[in-house]
Amino acid sequence: METNDLPPRVPDLPASAPRPRVVVGVADTDESDKAVRWGAEHAARTGGSLHLVHAFVWPLMNVDVDPVPGVAGSGLRSAAETLMLHAVQHAHEIAPDVPVTSQIVEGRGADVLLAASREADVLAVGSRGLGRFLSMVMGSTSLALGRRADCPVVVVRGDEATDGPIGVAYEGSDLGTQALRRAGELAALYGAEVHVVIGVATPLSEHPRILETARRLIHEGHPDVTVELADGSAAHDAKSLVRLSEGVRALVVAARGEGAVSASSQTGAVVQYAHTPIWIERPLRRR
Known part of the structure; x- marks a missing residue:
């Protein structure tokens, strides 16, 4: 997705004012990619920063996350690191001037993102969160956040860049x-x-x-x-x-x-x- 043709509407904030903190939950889904795009543009428009968080759930399931001996780049932890690298790059493509940080946290999606919401001004997730199968097993991340988050929650569905009211x-x-x-x-x-x-x-x-x-x-x-x-x-x-x-x-x-x-x-x-x-x-x- 290309950035919006309109210039960002950055509010006039005092130099000492804290910048809005936009947090996005990152997963290996197309919906998560939409959430990253939404978060990057929203951070640009508000003059804020973007923090990307991935909940690394596999250790809770006693799954071996280490690389296969002798195979560089293998293993679930390496895959999570690659996922976050691509998410950061994608955010920079959408909003080159927005400060972007990232973090991989061991835990369930809802727990990790609820903790992240304590320091966020808005928290965005894709509509499936952990993905279709894990959502059925572990519950809907987006609904859990809507119930309990410490900040507004945006569930990014459909066309995140549509015009309209x-x-x-x-x-x-x-x-x-x-x-x-x-x-x-x-x-x-x-x-x-x-x-x-x-x-x-x-x-x-x-x-x-x-x-x-x-x-x-x-x-x-x-x-x-x-x-x-x-x-x-x-x-x-x-x-x-x-x-x-x-x-x-x-x-x-x-x-x-x-x-x-x-x-x-x-x-x-x-x-x-x-x-x-x-x-x-x-x-x-x-x-």
């Missing part, structure tokens, strides 16, 4: 307000509009008030961002959110809290079937 699912809660503001921030970074989706149980008479509330919240930080209702906006269920994800650059949803993201939940269904990156807004960490 930022979609956001409206909720009348503190985390829903946080999701609206996040959608405004992303729209400003990417030069996009915000399209708001409202729940099916909300009367049509309430839609103008909700749209005005969304505009007010988003315009507090980003007054130039256009905020509109999404087509078919009264459709805040998993199926309609998946349908909405076609043609948007990203879809922002609120995780609500511990335990609210599971394979059977609305957010979990969107994570598994959406056509675009899903930004799961998590409760803010206590400082």
